[in-house]
Amino acid sequence: MLQSHQSELHDRLDTGVTELSTFRDHERPGWSREVFSEAYRASREWTANRMRAAGLEVHLDAAGNIVGRLAGLDPSAPALVTGSHTDTVDGGGRFDGVVGVLGAIEAARLLAAGGRQLRRDLLVVDFLGEESNVFGLSCLGSRAAAQELTPADLDRCDYRGVSLGRAYTDFGLDPAKLSDVPWARRPLQAFVELHIEQGPTLEQRGLPLGIVTAITGIERFIASFAGSADHAGTTSMEDRRDAMIAAAEGVLAVRAEGCGAPTHGVATTTRVDSESRSPNVVPSLVRMYGEVRSVDPGWLSGVQGRLGAEITARAAKLGVDVGFEWSSDNAVVEASRGVQDVAGAAADTLGLPWMPIPSGATHDAVHMASLAPMGMIFIPSKNGKSHCPEEWSSTEDIAVGAQALVxxxxxxxxxxxRPQH
Structure with missing residues (x-):
């Protein structure tokens, strides 16, 4: 790439990240731009205009995804798709998802300016609401495009009692038409998502690129510990059936499960709530929330039995009963071997060192994998930080990622x- 084009790419990416970060909820920490929020609503016209300025034909599909099309020579050929998301978690950073959207827009701009029209249409997508939200459901736009958004999902309610279906309506989208996404029904050649790593591996190894091998599966649970409500001042320690102590043992069991994973695996307790608010009552009902992730489907499939048995056994020693509610966010999804090979060859041609790497976070690519051979390209994250204001990837690294994507x-x-799956 010519030096002048490299400088222009650098400047556009730097300006894009800066301008998009101005769309945020100023009453929340970090760069908060949650799905269905006013800050998110305001940011979407900016994103659409950014696509138009890059020479893309832009429309909003029925699922709420912003889609930019760079026309190819043969409209009947299976299209290429790239993109990510621009919403954030509460208190999030400026790069998660944003890198994949801005990088895809700039990749399309470079391709359009390259003097050789692509054979296929290229679709650049800013997927609606990838991050987990108050409705407890991630990847809304890609899930709908893949026809994996169910009526039961639309009945999910937030803390105010507002349903997800109502949130769609209030945002100007028809809940009855969310799966009416023609571009996702046509044959697709491949989907490639550029993203920050959200972990420390690439930075620690001094590598500019990672090519994703698989995306983690996620199992979530709520463990309810039922003990006995007794006076905290008059009940002896040995006579207590303390649900909080059982939950504490459960937290340690969750950590041990993650530490014992044979390959890539993590386990996290995310919240512990006591039903009692009194300072002088032994807790009798405590709920513990957690999740387990791994790219090893064999290990992950056994986690309910292993972890459930261990937590139950520890609670029983304390005279506390425990029940579980399990839910699967998504299964392990392997990236297409064909797309991995193509991305690796592209990086080699550019002289960019890379490594194969699993993704411990979920992405829109999980749902796109049901529609097309899927691949992901990672760039480094400073100190591995993500989903926080300290999240950072350098403009130089983003530009390298965009060039690898091109x-x-x-x-x-x-x-x-089509590349092999």
Whole structure:
């Protein structure tokens, strides 16, 4: 790439991150731009205009995804798709998802300016609401595009009692038409998502790129500990059935489960709530919330039995009963071997060192994998920080990621057959 083009790419990416970060909830910490919020609503016209300025034809699909199209020579050929999301978690940072959208827009701009029209249409997508939200459901836009958003999902309610379906309506989208996404029904050649790593591995190894091998599966649970409500001043320690102590043992069991994973695996207790608010009552009902993640489907499939048995046994020694509610956020999804190979070859051609790497976070790519061969390209995250105001990726690293994305899309465009899954 010519030096002048590199400088322009750097400047556009730097300006894009800065301008998009101004759309945030100023009453919340960090760069908060949660789905359905006013800050998110305001940011979407900026994103659409950014796509138009790059030469893309832009429309909003029925699922709320912003889609920019760079026309190819053969409209009947299976299209290429790239993109990510621009919403954030509460108190989040400026780069998670944003890098994948701005990088995809700039990749399309570079391809359009390159003098050789792609054979296939290129679709750049800013997916609606990738981050987990008050309704407890992530990847809303990609989930709907893949027809994996259910009527039961739309009945989910937030802390105010407002349903997800009502939130869609208030945001100007028709809940009855969310799966009416024509671009996702047409044949697709491949989906490639550029993203920050959200972990420390690339930075620690001094590598500019990671090519994702698999995206973690996620199992979530609520453990309810039932003991006995007794006076905290008059009940001896040995006579107590303390639900809080049982929950504390449960927290330690969750940590031990994650530490014992044979490959990539983590386990986290995210919240512990006591039903009692009195300072002088032994807790009798405590709920513990947690999740387990791994790219090893065999290990993850056994976690309910292993962890449930361990927590139950520890609670029983304390005279406390425990019940579980389990839910699966998503199964382990392997990236397409064909797309991995193409992305690796593209990086090699550019002289960029890389490593294969699993993703411990979920992404829109999980749901796009049901529609097309899927791949992801990671760039480094400073200190591995993400989902916090300290989240940071340098403009230089983002530009390298965008160049790798361009080279990958060019190689995928030239293939006569879809990459292998």
């Amino acid at each position: 080279a990958t899309l060019q190689r995928l465009d030239g293939g006569d057959t």
